[in-house]
Amino acid sequence: MQKKRNITLKELAKALELSISTVSRALNNHPDISEPTKEKVQKLAEKHNYVPNLFASGFRSHRTHILGVIVPNISHYFTSTILKGILEKAENSGYRVIISESKNDEKKQSEMLQTMMQFGVDGILMALSRRTKSIDDILKIVNRIPLVMFDKVSGKIPCTQVVINEEEAAYNAIEHLINIGKRRIAIIKETEGSFNSEKRFEGYLRALREHDLPIDEKIILSTEDISLSKGRMMANVLLSLKKRPDAIFAITDSAAIGVIKALNKFKVNIPDEIAVVGFSNSVNSTIISPSLSTVDQPGHQIGRTAVKYLIEEIENPKEDLVTRTIEIKTNLIVRDSSFKV
Amino acid sequence: MQKKRNITLKELAKALELSISTVSRALNNHPDISEPTKEKVQKLAEKHNYVPNLFASGFRSHRTHILGVIVPNISHYFTSTILKGILEKAENSGYRVIISESKNDEKKQSEMLQTMMQFGVDGILMALSRRTKSIDDILKIVNRIPLVMFDKVSGKIPCTQVVINEEEAAYNAIEHLINIGKRRIAIIKETEGSFNSEKRFEGYLRALREHDLPIDEKIILSTEDISLSKGRMMANVLLSLKKRPDAIFAITDSAAIGVIKALNKFKVNIPDEIAVVGFSNSVNSTIISPSLSTVDQPGHQIGRTAVKYLIEEIENPKEDLVTRTIEIKTNLIVRDSSFKV
DNA sequence: TTCCTTTACGCAAACGTTTGCGGAAACGTT
DNA sequence: AACGTTTCCGCAAACGTTTGCGTAAAGGAA
Incomplete structure (x- = not known):
């Protein structure tokens, strides 16, 4: 069992006779780096299929490009169509998805929220368990991590909610x-x-x-x-x-x-x-x-829309949280x- | 938006007047640490809800406790019941699951395999796309990362395969x-x-x-x-x-x-x-x-069984790869x- | 009592990337 | 020519955890 060793930033830097920090900035389109240097770096990175080490970058920058999703029941058909939309939009946007299933259990749902946050996801997409009575646990985290709700929602939670009409x-x-x-x-x-x-x-x-x-x-x-x-x-x-x-x-x-x-x-x-x-x-x-x-x-569209708004919030955090409802039309x-x- | 700051190993070590390495070893049940010290450390860690920083530990140890799953179609009912079993067993075993959907596209399937590996998952669970013609890309990775296949499999891939009879x-x-x-x-x-x-x-x-x-x-x-x-x-x-x-x-x-x-x-x-x-x-x-x-x-059972064998392989890597078929009975x-x- | 082995800890390096800050060179203005 | 500003890079620290190695102390055997 030999895991493939990916090329590192250090190796790229050596080949280019540049510092590691310059290579990093060039790959991240930092304004301090000149256009010629940037192109040279990006071309060599592509040639070597350079992929950043997620753990190093996540460790340093606290950004993982992972979205957490909590649904009541993964084998419910409508839910699975929403997930399809979520997976597709997330992938197109450079994010990956971790899915947890609450099994319509409110306590489990709260635990999953905590676990997702500790796990370091950039944001959470969530459909409430069917009989969610207390939203206290959700209120505790809503100002700590980007949250978008979909399908089964509560108007008392200040976040974006994607629902049908x-x-x-x-x-x-x-x-x-x-x-x-x-x-x-x-x-x-x-x-x-x-x-x-x-x-x-x-x-x-x-x-x-x-x-x-x-x-x-x-x-x-x-x-x-x-x-x-x-x-x-x-x-x-x-x-x-x-x-x-x-x-x-x-x-x-x-x-x-x-x-x-x-x-x-x-x-x-x-x-x-x-x-x-x-x-x-x-x-x-x-x-x-x-x-x-x-x-x-339109489950698929609900999923895509929810991801769109979540990524928007991750990448452009807002100071004040308000309930915003996005209604998708049915027919x-x-x-x-x-x-x- | 203030992300909650989790307590660190360093803080625990200071409170216990022990070194960071001792605390780490105590939490990981290292044999070099005495039982009294271990208990003291684990008790304080529990009291403070200490959770390891996944990125720091993954960065150092290359172990993430994430399983990657690739399925042809997430909204296919049978697939969703398998996923249900996968999620449940993985969670019970301290793992999280990242799901990707190949949409029965062979090329996309190969890309997802690569992406999963680069992403650092500990192992991969996979159901083949319906019309998979070439297994070359899979053969390239099968000795690099633990792989278990389920449902749609190929007998030419040396790995554990969980199928029905x-x-x-x-x-x-x-x-x-x-x-x-x-x-x-x-x-x-x-x-x-x-x-x-x-x-x-x-x-x-x-x-x-x-x-x-x-x-x-x-x-x-x-x-x-x-x-x-x-x-x-x-x-x-x-x-x-x-x-x-x-x-x-x-x-x-x-x-x-x-x-x-x-x-x-x-x-x-x-x-x-x-x-x-x-x-x-x-x-x-x-x-x-x-x-x-x-x-x-029995989709649910297929999922649970596949996770069981994958975790077994992650935690006890074998030198030689052989095709092992686990048949689950139907009725x-x-x-x-x-x-x- | 001495020597060897075991126990149980601590130091410090490593992991790969990001980012603050500094410095040199180039450029523009007076 | 001198001075101030901008451009464009490099150094080094930081992030939190794991792990190799070393050392002191304790225990056991000769």
């Missing part, structure tokens, strides 16, 4: 259902405490109000862990009502798919009797029959589950 | 189909050059031979990029044969789901007329109707698509 997306989905003639639209959402769920619910309510449709508590269903099987259960509840809904909006695709499966079981005609709309455009949405209408979340994909002929 | 899994799937009375079993696979596909095809052939079933080239279908839509197309081909198969084994769940969709379209009774079995146990396999029988691949999950009443 949750409220408006839900509004558009409900409006679409209204436009295909639906007048009694149910919603399957999460219980209080979920930022995403609350925003989507607000859009639902606003759409009903603006179209002068009544708000009926009996068709507003909440659940803790919104999943396919919960969606199936909620659909059963809605089907047993004296006055059934004519559309069901579920705030995740999983739940919406569970709804479709329940409706299929009871031979409910989708979308004529009951239309269904989900949220996320997961890979599952075209596999279920009928194919699911859903809000497409509704209409498929068979809500397609009106 | 591809051949046996396919054999079991075909045998199951034979046991439910199927006698004309088609396969939808990839064209030559895919390690996984070839092994699964071998299992298919072996099962047919051992049960004295004829091998008919007309129901052995190959395609380049095996996907849901390809599966659908292949099913259409098989349905148009004068002599239809009575079962279809697709080497990925995506293709199998495409098959089911095609069979559903033509009102083929599944599994009585034609049974379907896939491979992977993706999240989609219970969403399609009828639910798909499939080979369950067939029988669902409605091949369930015989």
Whole structure:
């Protein structure tokens, strides 16, 4: 096992008959170095594939070009598309990414924050664990290291937050259902405490109000862990009502798919009797029959945007921290589950 | 923006009235340090939350406790379950993970290998890009840094490889189909050059031979990029044969789901007329109707096992490199698509 | 008691890069 | 020609940790 020995700054300097500090400054485009000297140095460095020793430079300058990322669940599809965007943008920008998974555990999340900082990452990208109650630990570090949040965020943390237009997306989905003639639209959402769920619910309510449709508590269903099987259960509840809904909006695709499966079981005609709309455009949405209408979340773009702003903050630190929200637009994909002929 | 200043070894040494080197040795369990001194040092370090400066120690010792991971596609579900296992085991073992995505691009894969090495990771975990033709670049580094491959591997690379029992899994799937009375079993696979596909095809052939079933080239279908839509197309081909198969084994769940969709379209009774079995146990396999029988691949365990062996090699380097294959067992999950009443 | 070995520490160099400061040379102004 | 400013380099220290080697003291054997 012989690790390849990379060429050092000292060797470059010797070959060029310059000092080490001059070579370093030339490679870092320092204004004190003349253009001819700079070009000569950079050309020889390239010829020898010179790569700085990260540990030496990080040790001296406290800059690593590593970004830390904390997500609740790496195998969740939407998260993995965000990560894809993160990896791509970071790489294009000369950064590497260390990923940690909090497993939706708040305590673990705090530990990971500490570990990331101690590890010397230049900045942190973070999606909150689903049931984050206390943001104290995050508030402690937000003025110590560049932080950008994405997807699951909190408005109480003074940092840049990259999210989708949750409220408006839900509004558009409900409006679409209204436009295909639906007048009694149910919603399957999460219980209080979920930022995403609350925003989507607000859009639902606003759409009903603006179209002068009544708000009926009996068709507003909440659940803790919104999943396919919960969606199936909620659909059963809605089907047993004296006055059934004519559309069901579920705030995740999983739940919406569970709804479709329940409706299929009871031979409910989708979308004529009951239309269904989900949220996320997961890979599952075209596999279920009928194919699911859903809000497409541009994970890849969220990831890229979050990295862009984080690097901006690393390279141009600001004195005062404010909450800045960047909203990425979604779009509704209409498929068979809500397609009106 | 004030980065928290961590306590240094020098400060600990001063407080303990010991030398820096003694404190370092005590924290690293060096045999030259007495037990009383060691305990005193470790207790004070814990009290002050001492964390070594990674850059100083990495700079000196060339050991970072970072593992590099290269995967073809981070948002592929199976890959993300492997990554989950990798992250978990690495964290439990005091390592961090840097992930790069090759996007199934061979050239990019080679670049990433180089970058990982230059970056100073202690070892590399790697799944090959789908169409890796040349392993020269990998051979160049395999004796320079610990390497463990997983999932998509090559038997020509002398390193530890963690894979599932591809051949046996396919054999079991075909045998199951034979046991439910199927006698004309088609396969939808990839064209030559895919390690996984070839092994699964071998299992298919072996099962047919051992049960004295004829091998008919007309129901052995190959395609380049095996996907849901390809599966659908292949099913259409098989349905148009004068002599239809009575079962279809697709080497990925995506293709199998495409098959089911095609069979559903033509009102083929599944599994009585034609049974379907896939491979992977993706999240989609219970969403399609009828639910798909499939080979369950334990991604999480593959990831954990790969990390285990990589750390073993990092911490106990071996002089000679040999190809060692670790096979993780799969199991067939029988669902409605091949369930015989 | 003497000699040899073991134990348990401390000194100082090394790791590769960055950066403050100083000095020499060149240039421009008076 | 003298003086002040700018340009463009080099010296050397610093960053925090690890590790080779040396030394003093303690312990054990002859």
